[in-house]
Amino acid sequence: MSYVAQTPEQIRGLIAKAKRRDVLFVALGVIALGIGFATFLALFLDMLLDGWGRLRPEFFTQFPSRRAAQAGILSAWVGTFLVMIVTAAVAVPLGVSAGIYLEEYAPKNWVTDVIEINITNLAGVPSIVYGLLALGLFVYAFGLGQSVQTAGLTLALLILPVVIVATREAIRAIPAMIREGAYAVGATRWQTVKDHIIPYSMPGILTGVIIGMSRAIGETAPIITIGALTFIAFLPPAPVGAEFPFLSFEWLKAPFTVMPIQMFNWTSRPDPAFHANAAAAGTILVFMTLAMNGLAIWLRYRLRKNIKW
Amino acid sequence: MRFTNSLLAAALASALSTAALAQGALVRIDGSSTVYPVTEAVAEEFQKAEKGRIKVTVGISGTGGGFKKFCRGETDISGASRPILKQEMEDCAKAGITYYELPVAFDALTVVVNPKNTWLDRGITVEQLKRMWEPGAQGKVMRWNQIDPAWPDQPLKLFGAGADSGTFDYFTEAIVGKSKSSRGDFTASEDDNVLVQGVQRDVNALGFFGYAYYAENKDKLKSVPIIEKAGKPAVRPDMATVLDGSYQPLSRPIFIYVSAKGYERDEVKKFVEYYLTHGAKLAQEVKYVPLPPKAYALNREHLAKGKKGTVFGGVSEVGVRIDDLLAREAKL
Numbered sequence: 001m002s003y004v005a006q007t008p009e010q011i012r013g014l015i016a017k018a019k020r021r022d023v024l025f026v027a028l029g030v031i032a033l034g035i036g037f038a039t040f041l042a043l044f045l046d047m048l049l050d051g052w053g054r055l056r057p058e059f060f061t062q063f064p065s066r067r068a069a070q071a072g073i074l075s076a077w078v079g080t081f082l083v084m085i086v087t088a089a090v091a092v093p094l095g096v097s098a099g100i101y102l103e104e105y106a107p108k109n110w111v112t113d114v115i116e117i118n119i120t121n122l123a124g125v126p127s128i129v130y131g132l133l134a135l136g137l138f139v140y141a142f143g144l145g146q147s148v149q150t151a152g153l154t155l156a157l158l159i160l161p162v163v164i165v166a167t168r169e170a171i172r173a174i175p176a177m178i179r180e181g182a183y184a185v186g187a188t189r190w191q192t193v194k195d196h197i198i199p200y201s202m203p204g205i206l207t208g209v210i211i212g213m214s215r216a217i218g219e220t221a222p223i224i225t226i227g228a229l230t231f232i233a234f235l236p237p238a239p240v241g242a243e244f245p246f247l248s249f250e251w252l253k254a255p256f257t258v259m260p261i262q263m264f265n266w267t268s269r270p271d272p273a274f275h276a277n278a279a280a281a282g283t284i285l286v287f288m289t290l291a292m293n294g295l296a297i298w299l300r301y302r303l304r305k306n307i308k309w
Numbered sequence: 310m311r312f313t314n315s316l317l318a319a320a321l322a323s324a325l326s327t328a329a330l331a332q333g334a335l336v337r338i339d340g341s342s343t344v345y346p347v348t349e350a351v352a353e354e355f356q357k358a359e360k361g362r363i364k365v366t367v368g369i370s371g372t373g374g375g376f377k378k379f380c381r382g383e384t385d386i387s388g389a390s391r392p393i394l395k396q397e398m399e400d401c402a403k404a405g406i407t408y409y410e411l412p413v414a415f416d417a418l419t420v421v422v423n424p425k426n427t428w429l430d431r432g433i434t435v436e437q438l439k440r441m442w443e444p445g446a447q448g449k450v451m452r453w454n455q456i457d458p459a460w461p462d463q464p465l466k467l468f469g470a471g472a473d474s475g476t477f478d479y480f481t482e483a484i485v486g487k488s489k490s491s492r493g494d495f496t497a498s499e500d501d502n503v504l505v506q507g508v509q510r511d512v513n514a515l516g517f518f519g520y521a522y523y524a525e526n527k528d529k530l531k532s533v534p535i536i537e538k539a540g541k542p543a544v545r546p547d548m549a550t551v552l553d554g555s556y557q558p559l560s561r562p563i564f565i566y567v568s569a570k571g572y573e574r575d576e577v578k579k580f581v582e583y584y585l586t587h588g589a590k591l592a593q594e595v596k597y598v599p600l601p602p603k604a605y606a607l608n609r610e611h612l613a614k615g616k617k618g619t620v621f622g623g624v625s626e627v628g629v630r631i632d633d634l635l636a637r638e639a640k641l
Contacts, residue, residue: 066350066353227378228368229368230345230349230368231345231352231353231365232366233353267502268342268499270502270524270525270526270596271525275502
């Protein structure tokens with residue numbers, strides 16, 4: 001059949017055919033989206049209903065307990081929060097610097113190529129491998145112990161490739177004329193990076209960081225490998241004190257537990273009342289992840305508004 | 310700027326100088342998931358009683374994993390659902406770790422079936438269980454009436470603990486006669502709740518796990534009375550039959566191993582004392598069988614006289630009755 005239309009009828013026929021295909025594809029897309037969304041919704045609602053009875057304020061302020069009704073997630077959410085702070089504090093500067101170096105400074109040769117391929121591959125390494133590496137390196141070789149800092153560093157390693165790749169993508173999206181303009185008026189490479197590249201790539205970098213953090217928050221395997229504990233009924237030392245020097249970093253060395261481990265422990269209990277606790281903790285973890293993603297979207301929107309090219 | 314810098318420097322210095330202090334009043338415990346519920350209950354009550362002066366952490370690494378950490382000196386106390394093995398004794402000896410072995414409770418491995426199963430109400434012999442579970446049964450013994458012609462001509466569905474657990478080790482040793490020797494074609498899970506659900510849904514199912522899981526699911530499952538040898542009575546697992554030693558061979562003692570070096574520290578001493586005083590009551594609360602008071606008294610005596618080491622000589626045994634255990638502990 002020839003696509004060279006001869007009569008208006010034939011042209012109309014062709015258009016109608018193309019439109020039918022359009023509708024077909026839209027339907028396919030909607031079905032694909034629907035399946036994914038319905039699965040998530042079914043799982044989430046089931047979990048929400050199971051855990052609903054436990055979603056009370058006390059659930060957040062109580063330590064774990066052998067009695068399901070008195071058990072809470074205080075040590076777990078504080079642990080998760082502190083580990084995430086360490087993860088962000090390590091992964092963001094390292095990842096963003098590495099990304100900027102690779103995009104702006106690195107010479108284009110085979111060494112850089114090898115590094116690039118490796119970073120992309122690292123993003124696909126199973127998380128348990130990072131856990132084993134961390135057990136050998138951080139816990140034993142560096143003697144950091146089974147502590148908040150070890151967990152934070154481990155998860156930072158885990159999300160480092162994601163942050164680097166996101167940083168590079170964000171930098172590549174900046175039009176070349178910005179860079180050329182800066183150089184044309186005599187800016188040094190650092191001035192260009194500091195005043196143009198970093199501010200303009202910030203929305204993209206932030207999105208990458210938070211996607212990485214959302215992955216890290218739900219990780220269980222590497223944290224179990226480095227030896228997070230199951231029963232902890234106390235909090236790490238407070239970072240701010242009443243006496244000089246007011247700041248304390250003791251919490252970095254404290255033993256800890258995190259949300260996914262607390263859930264895992266509760267699901268394997270014989271008493272079904274604990275399964276409700278696990279469902280409630282799961283619901284909160286989903287909301288924590290959603291909140292982080294929401295923050296990413298909001299920040300991206302805010303920062304993009306300020307960019308005027 | 311200078312002020313901020315000096316502040317930061319001071320904070321860093323204090324963080325470094327108090328590194329050792331943070332470990333001060335901390336009792337580190339790891340080990341078996343079977344012992345965990347008892348230790349967790351003790352740790353919870355102990356920390357309440359001490360009002361936060363002493364902190365206790367409890368992890369689950371399994372009996373073997375717990376001993377690995379214990380023999381590296383990373384923990385003060387290790388929970389164990391079997392006595393310490395030769396290899397582990399050697400590891401501890403190499404690292405210069407000596408320990409007190411304290412039995413704290415008994416557990417009863419429970420064989421369970423669906424509530425609609427009527428043909429096992431009068432019990433099952435250890436020999437029949439062996440024919441059901443031994444490696445040679447794989448792919449051959451597939452129907453109930455192959456074990457006993459009086460039982461229905463229905464498929465036999467088996468559920469059991471995963472191969473990494475101490476429960477699997479103990480069950481195979483007690484039933485088949487050799488640790489870890491079992492048929493492979495059964496539904497295995499490390500998560501006992503999966504086994505509970507499996508047996509609950511299938512009339513033709515049979516499974517086994519620790520007594521606590523049965524006790525919490527009595528409305529969904531039925532325990533099977535065990536006949537140790539032909540001519541002996543069929544015995545169901547419960548507190549009384551474990552205590553008087555008639556539930557055999559599936560009852561087993563569980564232990565905590567306390568590092569002698571750790572025990573020199575005041576907080577560990579206090580915790581162990583609390584364990585021995587309140588352990589019996591708390592064990593019962595989490596559905597374990599407490600030992601008679603004499604056992605806790607013997608434990609105290611060992612601690613006071615500094616009697617270290619194990620009474621089992623590095624061999625895993627089955628069918629140790631509470632009386633045997635006490636007699637052996639007394640000889641240490």
